[in-house]
Amino acid sequence: MTAIPDPATRTRFAIFRGPRVRKFMRHRLAMIGLLTIIFLTLACFLGPYLLPYDELHIDLRARFSPPLTGSHILGTDPLGRDIAARLFSAGQISLTVGFTAMVLSTLIGTVIGVVAGYFGGWSRIGLMRIVDAFLSFPSIFLMLTLAAFLKPSPTMITLIIAVTSWMEVARIVEAEVRGQSSRDFTAAARMVGAPHWWIMGREILPNVIGPIIVAATLTVARAILLEAYISFLGYGIQPPLPSWGNMLNNAQQYLDSAPWLAIVPGVAITLAVTSFNFIGDGLRDALDARSVQ
Secondary structure (H helix, E strand, O other): OOOOOOHHHHHHHOOOOHHHHHHHHOOHHHHHHHHHHHHHHHHHHHHHHHOOOOOOOOOHHHOOOOOOEOOEOOOEOOOOOEHHHHHHHHHHHHHHHHHHHHHHHHHHHHHHHHHHHHHOHHHHHHHHHHHHHHHOOOHHHHHHHHHHHOOOOHHHHHHHHHHOOOHHHHHHHHHHHHHHOOOHHHHHHHHOOOOHHHHHHHHHHHHHHHHHHHHHHHHHHHHHHHHHHHHHOOOOOOOOOOOHHHHHHHHHHHOOOOOHHHHHHHHHHHHHHHHHHHHHHHHHHHOOOOOOO
């Protein structure tokens, strides 16, 4: 006797087949978001090699140069450092923190959600109460508390964001897995003696990958915003290492005299967060099992 997934299961497993890709590509905001993220990523990781200055180069004679002044396309800061170079360098940190925190938090949330949803009973109750305990604390205060007692660095900020961002993923995965655990293909796998890890990893997990991908996309946006927020408050990435958040922090006192100091990183944060949210909306529509047959 062999466990054979039902047709609906096989269809949901093929999440990247033609109809879903076409539906995603027809989502205009999602495509705009995807192109924007590609542009931001290329600009941040390739842009520094195209500029005549690095992010730490100081030219006191060029202090507060407005955008499009000579070779400073986005102007300079109070120390004469090139804003474009610092923006691109900061983008490398912010995007890396966002993606890495997303991977870690999604991994933690998925493991906890799958175990809780599959085994149920006291395992589910215990794990979900841990989730509730984390959710009972405002995440930003929990994150600031951890950042205040730990040495700030990109790696530490990434871990702090991941530790405080996995709960929503766990709840989504737990609900999806609980529904999949009662399906016929799961019962058939149990009847033939398949081990629990096989059922969870090979039978159930592929069928809940859609919601996980959507949640992961939105988590990137949240992680970028959280990194900018705690860096803005002075608990995140520390100068002279730039991040979009501490660039905004340093620009506060110059809003009237040099507004571009705040506008440039503010626009970058807005574009990145909004674009990932648009991509998440497009993926949610494209991966909806009811919308593509």
